[in-house]
Amino acid sequence: MTRNLDFDVIVVGGGHAGAEAAWAAARLGATTAMVTFSRQAIGRPSCNPAVGGIGKGQLVREVDALGGLMGRVTDETGIQFRMLNRRKGPAVWAPRAQIDSQLYPARLRAYLESCPNLTIIEGSVEELLSEAFNRGSAIRGVVLADGRRLTAPAVVIACGTFLRGLMHTGDQKTVGGRVGEPAAEGLSAALAGLGLQLGRLKTGTPPRVARHSVDFSRLQEQWGDPEPAPFSFMTDRLAQPQVCCWLSATNPQIHELIRANLHRAPMYSGQIKSRGPRYCPSIEDKVVRFADKSSHQIFLEPEGLDSDRIYLNGISTSLPQDVQAQMVALVPGLERAQVVQWGYAVEYDFVLPEQIEPSLMTRNVRGLFLAGQVNGTSGYEEAAAQGIIAGINAARYCAGKPPVILGRDQAYIAVMIDDLVTRGVTEPYRMFTSRAEHRLVLRYDNADARLTPLGRQIGLVDDARWERFRAKQRDLAALMDLLKTLKYEGRSLADWLRRPDEDGSRFASAFPQIAELMARRDVWGGALVEIKYAGYIERQARAMEQFKELERLVIPEDINYRQIRHLRYEARERLEAVRPRTVGQASRVSGVQPSDISILLVELAARRRGDAKPPIEAQLSR
Numbered sequence: 304m305t306r307n308l309d310f311d312v313i314v315v316g317g318g319h320a321g322a323e324a325a326w327a328a329a330r331l332g333a334t335t336a337m338v339t340f341s342r343q344a345i346g347r348p349s350c351n352p353a354v355g356g357i358g359k360g361q362l363v364r365e366v367d368a369l370g371g372l373m374g375r376v377t378d379e380t381g382i383q384f385r386m387l388n389r390r391k392g393p394a395v396w397a398p399r400a401q402i403d404s405q406l407y408p409a410r411l412r413a414y415l416e417s418c419p420n421l422t423i424i425e426g427s428v429e430e431l432l433s434e435a436f437n438r439g440s441a442i443r444g445v446v447l448a449d450g451r452r453l454t455a456p457a458v459v460i461a462c463g464t465f466l467r468g469l470m471h472t473g474d475q476k477t478v479g480g481r482v483g484e485p486a487a488e489g490l491s492a493a494l495a496g497l498g499l500q501l502g503r504l505k506t507g508t509p510p511r512v513a514r515h516s517v518d519f520s521r522l523q524e525q526w527g528d529p530e531p532a533p534f535s536f537m538t539d540r541l542a543q544p545q546v547c548c549w550l551s552a553t554n555p556q557i558h559e560l561i562r563a564n565l566h567r568a569p570m571y572s573g574q575i576k577s578r579g580p581r582y583c584p585s586i587e588d589k590v591v592r593f594a595d596k597s598s599h600q601i602f603l604e605p606e607g608l609d610s611d612r613i614y615l616n617g618i619s620t621s622l623p624q625d626v627q628a629q630m631v632a633l634v635p636g637l638e639r640a641q642v643v644q645w646g647y648a649v650e651y652d653f654v655l656p657e658q659i660e661p662s663l664m665t666r667n668v669r670g671l672f673l674a675g676q677v678n679g680t681s682g683y684e685e686a687a688a689q690g691i692i693a694g695i696n697a698a699r700y701c702a703g704k705p706p707v708i709l710g711r712d713q714a715y716i717a718v719m720i721d722d723l724v725t726r727g728v729t730e731p732y733r734m735f736t737s738r739a740e741h742r743l744v745l746r747y748d749n750a751d752a753r754l755t756p757l758g759r760q761i762g763l764v765d766d767a768r769w770e771r772f773r774a775k776q777r778d779l780a781a782l783m784d785l786l787k788t789l790k791y792e793g794r795s796l797a798d799w800l801r802r803p804d805e806d807g808s809r810f811a812s813a814f815p816q817i818a819e820l821m822a823r824r825d826v827w828g829g830a831l832v833e834i835k836y837a838g839y840i841e842r843q844a845r846a847m848e849q850f851k852e853l854e855r856l857v858i859p860e861d862i863n864y865r866q867i868r869h870l871r872y873e874a875r876e877r878l879e880a881v882r883p884r885t886v887g888q889a890s891r892v893s894g895v896q897p898s899d900i901s902i903l904l905v906e907l908a909a910r911r912r913g914d915a916k917p918p919i920e921a922q923l924s925r
């Protein structure tokens with residue numbers, strides 16, 4: 304029984320966003336409630352049993368560096384680890400891990416259940432309580448389907464794909480946010496009732512087959528890294544045995560089958576009207592869009608150590624079951640495979656993210672924060688990264704503290720949030736390294752240097768993490784000094800390491816004073832990148848300084864773009880809609896041109912000189 308129904312922060316949803324939000328808020332001292340349909344489903348991977356990947360792996364490292372959960376839980380439950388992009392520069396190296404899809408939610412739940420200040424409540428949030436505030440409103444709590452009312456000055460909505468979720472397999476439609484689970488029916492109307500504009504998106508998942516029915520002799524094995532690297536800066540040793548995945552592929556026969564049945568695919572029959580992720584297309588999309596390709600890879604990924612289910616990565620589909628059955632039987636190795644879950648697509652409502660601030664609080668409803676798929680993103684990592692920021696800022700809002708807003712030069716998390724709130728989305732947003740203009744600086748290896756001091760300052764980083772971080776930074780500095788001073792054949796070791804073909808392995812035996820530090824993968828890896836890419840990193844640091852100048856120019860909150868003379872109509876409308884915080888952010892708003900920014904700068908300079916009108920009304924905090 305839940306007795307105390309008054310909290311500081313209520314988090315709606317126990318997915319990847321909700322878990323990080325609740326953990327962060329509670330650890331920052333806010334009495335927090337996590338309301339979710341089912342305790343058992345907390346942290347359940349809706350789709351692929353994997354965490355990380357290109358751009359996404361960096362997000363997980365950043366969540367970890369701030370004191371979040373995703374990296375640790377992945378290390379504790381990961382069953383195959385690989386560093387992607389190893390052949391490219393370290394700026395784009397990205398860790399990825401297969402996770403055990405039973406162990407992962409269980410471990411995540413254990414962390415949350417043992418977290419002080421956090422109460423987990425099973426239930427469905429149907430209504431939002433609010434009251435008039437200033438020119439908008441302020442959140443006051445939530446009402447559950449069974450009539451319970453929970454009150455709090457801050458609410459984080461992290462309800463994923465569940466808002467009016469509708470699943471499709473062929474012409475079969477089932478109400479629900481994910482297979483076997485209900486939809487959130489009332490919450491969309493509650494959000495719309497607060498004046499938030501909603502859109503609709505879709506995503507999809509492939510069929511799963513029974514492991515015992517797969518003919519592995521026909522498949523190519525795919526193992527993880529021989530020396531797997533953990534996600535979390537706190538992990539020394541990975542806990543689980545490492546398993547193999549397998550590789551198969553589609554063929555012209557399958558493509559023919561799909562073409563012949565396209566009219567029965569909800570995306571093509573007109574049954575689904577919303578947009579799905581372009582970069583993560585269904586197999587029917589791939590066959591249409593890449594008509595000249597006769598084959599697409601399929602990765603067979605075990606869903607867990609003791610699981611009999613294999614996830615067929617690469618053939619996400621919402622074709623009817625009879626077509627899926629024929630398609631699977633045509634895949635080499637799956638001729639006799641038994642399908643244990645059919646692929647499906649899900650359509651769901653999301654909130655147009657231009658309506659939120661970079662703190663993830665909605666602009667017009669004070670205290671209402673949004674995180675995860677509900678903001679138009681896709682992916683566990685994107686959700687977790689927003690979750691931790693929403694949790695931090697919800698707790699800080701309750702404590703009367705200013706929000707934490709990261710810069711694009713500080714973190715991938717900030718790149719994503721800035722993209723969302725500035726540009727909005729027209730399809731599910733996922734992270735790519737190419738979205739980050741400062742990616743040489745935003746590397747997976749230095750996420751701790753970029754964010755752990757901030758995590759410590761705001762109170763999320765505990766003593767153990769902080770001590771470990773400081774020790775690593777000391778060791779890294781000591782190693783850099785030694786590499787610059789020790790000489791080999793008349794040149795410093797750092798000079799040698801600048802050569803592209805020099806990996807430094809020969810120095811360990813010649814210089815015992817650095818051997819131990821070289822054996823530390825995190826320390827040695829960090830030093831190598833800093834030395835080998837020093838020139839690029841310096842150039843990027845200079846570019847970042849210029850970038851920061853525009854980011855430092857804060858736009859007064861009371862600015863009325865419609866009154867700025869000479870500003871083009873489109874720029875006025877877009878700036879009024881997005882209401883950027885800084886001139887830097889204004890310059891990234893779609894439809895705003897450099898000439899508009901020049902006019903805005905002139906206006907701001909005039910205001911600073913005092914020849915503009917005074918603010919319309921005083922700034923009101925909560």
Ligand SMILES: Cc1cc2nc3c(=O)[nH]c(=O)nc-3n(C[C@H](O)[C@H](O)[C@H](O)COP(=O)(O)OP(=O)(O)OC[C@H]3O[C@@H](n4cnc5c(N)ncnc54)[C@H](O)[C@@H]3O)c2cc1C
Binds near residue numbers: 316647677
């Ligand atoms: C079919 C499918 C396919 C997908 N395919 C991909 C893919 O290929 N690639 C990819 O990156 N991502 C994919 N995803 C998306 C991925 O699952 C999400 O991005 C991620 O889980 C989002 O995390 P979240 O925390 O925002 O929401 P979720 O993980 O969806 O969690 C939402 C939580 O909110 C709870 N909840 C919802 N409404 C209420 C309510 N009213 N009251 C109480 N609790 C509520 C739910 O119980 C759940 O715990 C897919 C998702 C689905 C469903």
